[in-house]
Amino acid sequence: MNEKKCEAVLEKYKEEKGSIISILQDVQEAFGYVPEDIVFWFSEKLNIPASNFFGVVTFYAQFYLKPRGKNLITACCGTACHVKGAEPIINRMRADLAIAEGENTTADGKFTLENVACVGACSIAPVLIINKKVYGSMTADNASRMLREYEKSSHR
Numbered sequence: 001m002n003e004k005k006c007e008a009v010l011e012k013y014k015e016e017k018g019s020i021i022s023i024l025q026d027v028q029e030a031f032g033y034v035p036e037d038i039v040f041w042f043s044e045k046l047n048i049p050a051s052n053f054f055g056v057v058t059f060y061a062q063f064y065l066k067p068r069g070k071n072l073i074t075a076c077c078g079t080a081c082h083v084k085g086a087e088p089i090i091n092r093m094r095a096d097l098a099i100a101e102g103e104n105t106t107a108d109g110k111f112t113l114e115n116v117a118c119v120g121a122c123s124i125a126p127v128l129i130i131n132k133k134v135y136g137s138m139t140a141d142n143a144s145r146m147l148r149e150y151e152k153s154s155h156r
């Protein structure tokens, strides 16, 4: 745990009540996610139950309790994408990336694969978003090829 980073955040919010969201935003900014031990650290320092922090973390999709991969893949699982074969694409990517059951990030931290509901691009379903770039009319083969490209560019 990086106590210096935490102290800096604490200093900023010590006097403020109801600043849980702001603290969590700063923690995530500093660490890239919200580490559990840091939640407990703040809970103790501010005398706020850790459950209050975790309640906020789990309520808002913007917070992550686990580190995310360098490359972020968002697979749309809305109705149009589902009907047009999102599931086999997702299964293929999970297999290609060897993402363990119950996880969504590769063991080497290079990729995180998340599922979301409709991203509003149904006319080009099935849709993938990789590092904020939208790809439509995906197939499992195309997705697989693209992963290899991203894998290569991660080495550069």
Ligand code: FES
Pocket: 076, 077, 078, 079, 080, 081, 082, 117, 118, 119, 120, 121, 122, 123, 125, 126, 127
């Ligand atoms: S269902 Fe995938 S973009 Fe709408």
